[in-house]
Amino acid sequence: MVTNEESEHFNQLYPIKTVEEFKSDLDFLLKHFKPISLDELIELNKSGKRPKKNCFHLTFDDGLKELYTIVAPILKEKKIPATFFINTDFIDNQQLFYRFKANLLAEKYAATGMLDLPYGEEKTMDMLAETLDFSFNDYLANEQPYLTTSQINELVNDGFTIGGHSINHPLYKDITEEEQIRQTLESVNILVDKFKLNYKVFSFPFTDDGIKKDFYMNVNPLLDLTFGTAGLKTDLTPKNLQRIPMEENRKGIEIIKSQYLYYVLKKLIGKNTIKR
Numbered sequence: 537m538v539t540n541e542e543s544e545h546f547n548q549l550y551p552i553k554t555v556e557e558f559k560s561d562l563d564f565l566l567k568h569f570k571p572i573s574l575d576e577l578i579e580l581n582k583s584g585k586r587p588k589k590n591c592f593h594l595t596f597d598d599g600l601k602e603l604y605t606i607v608a609p610i611l612k613e614k615k616i617p618a619t620f621f622i623n624t625d626f627i628d629n630q631q632l633f634y635r636f637k638a639n640l641l642a643e644k645y646a647a648t649g650m651l652d653l654p655y656g657e658e659k660t661m662d663m664l665a666e667t668l669d670f671s672f673n674d675y676l677a678n679e680q681p682y683l684t685t686s687q688i689n690e691l692v693n694d695g696f697t698i699g700g701h702s703i704n705h706p707l708y709k710d711i712t713e714e715e716q717i718r719q720t721l722e723s724v725n726i727l728v729d730k731f732k733l734n735y736k737v738f739s740f741p742f743t744d745d746g747i748k749k750d751f752y753m754n755v756n757p758l759l760d761l762t763f764g765t766a767g768l769k770t771d772l773t774p775k776n777l778q779r780i781p782m783e784e785n786r787k788g789i790e791i792i793k794s795q796y797l798y799y800v801l802k803k804l805i806g807k808n809t810i811k812r
């Protein structure tokens with residue numbers, strides 16, 4: 537999340553980067569790595585070869601409007617390609633992520649315990665809000681936290697790439713494998729149809745930790761790439777790439793340096809590869 541503004545729906549969920557911090561992280565990356573597009577990344581993965589230069593591909597999850605208003609203009613200026621992973625239920629502010637509901641209630645009513653409620657308790661949050669006379673629909677209509685169809689169209693026309701991030705952002709460990717597969721393929725296919733995409737990519741909501749081999753065997757033949765958030769690690773599952781989460785209260789340079797350091801340390805004890 538990049539913004540200089542306060543927010544009532546995610547302030548307790550993500551460490552937020554200011555515009556200046558984001559720009560300086562990008563400048564650091566550009567100094568040491570070559571930005572590549574999703575197409576190049578897919579080709580590189582298919583070829584199984586190492587890139588000639590150290591490179592990076594930027595991705596952003598959750599499909600929030602700040603990607604259109606703040607992030608994309610900066611990336612265009614610096615000529616950096618990126619992929620935005622989107623929850624299909626939230627496009628056009630149709631629905632609100634259950635964690636945002638929890639954050640809103642926690643903020644409004646000083647009830648931090650709300651943040652512990654899991655995906656399965658979303659109905660409870662809806663009932664609580666109703667009791668408190670707080671309307672999530674009014675909040676969605678007034679704040680418009682998510683990207684709209686026309687904004688996504690514009691991003692795609694500008695050369696940015698998009699992918700699925702599940703339908704409504706459940707924690708995959710909490711749902712059945714059948715539902716994991718449905719959430720994955722449906723979200724990707726809705727975007728492919730709606731925005732006429734010729735590639736299929738997906739990033740796991742929260743984490744791919746604990747996802748079984750069987751899941752990948754089902755979805756891998758149907759997708760070009762999937763993305764986890766386990767940091768700098770090798771993944772033995774073909775087509776599943778791990779990303780370095782940049783949402784920390786530290787400078788990008790510090791995050792990247794410690795990722796390299798941990799990779800080397802984990803390699804020494806054989807823990808730098810994810811096996812399933």
Ligand SMILES: [Zn+2]
Nearest residue numbers: 597598741742
């Ligand atoms: Zn997410």
